[in-house]
Amino acid sequence: MQQILDAVRSFDGVLVVEPAPGGPFPELAWGDAFFYHAPDGRMPERTQPYGTIVTKDSPDDTASRLDEPGRYRVNVHVDRATFRRVTGEDPRSLAVPRDAAAVDVLGPHPVYGANGWLAVVNPESTVEELVALLRAAHEAARRRSTRSAARRARPGV
Numbered sequence: 001m002q003q004i005l006d007a008v009r010s011f012d013g014v015l016v017v018e019p020a021p022g023g024p025f026p027e028l029a030w031g032d033a034f035f036y037h038a039p040d041g042r043m044p045e046r047t048q049p050y051g052t053i054v055t056k057d058s059p060d061d062t063a064s065r066l067d068e069p070g071r072y073r074v075n076v077h078v079d080r081a082t083f084r085r086v087t088g089e090d091p092r093s094l095a096v097p098r099d100a101a102a103v104d105v106l107g108p109h110p111v112y113g114a115n116g117w118l119a120v121v122n123p124e125s126t127v128e129e130l131v132a133l134l135r136a137a138h139e140a141a142r143r144r145s146t147r148s149a150a151r152r153a154r155p156g157v
Contacts, residue, residue, distance in 0.1 A: 015041060050076065053072055053073070078117075
């Protein structure tokens, strides 16, 4: 997990949010990490992270068995073409059942796959590909952020 965090922290303009006890985030998020393009160092108010690391099950997401000791899952939002390349399926029409608890297997997110999210539990041999996907997701977030800032800067917009 630290290898992935270190790689993401090397991205230009990244903000890694790691909720902890005593902070403004709910207990369910403690120990997790959320990745944003935020060169100003402030968490975007109206933007979802492009990648996350989760360390425990949530009420609607238990298929990866993250409550078992030593398990975590890295999640990354990708474009449709990348999703198809990795999974062989379109995110809008997932049909092949996957074992969301399988270790080191990159596949559709067990809950948000239809929204273009990929996931891998305890990546090892998949780390290099995963970091490349996170870098591409970061660059896509940077482009969206730049376009959004340009629109806001135009008079009358």
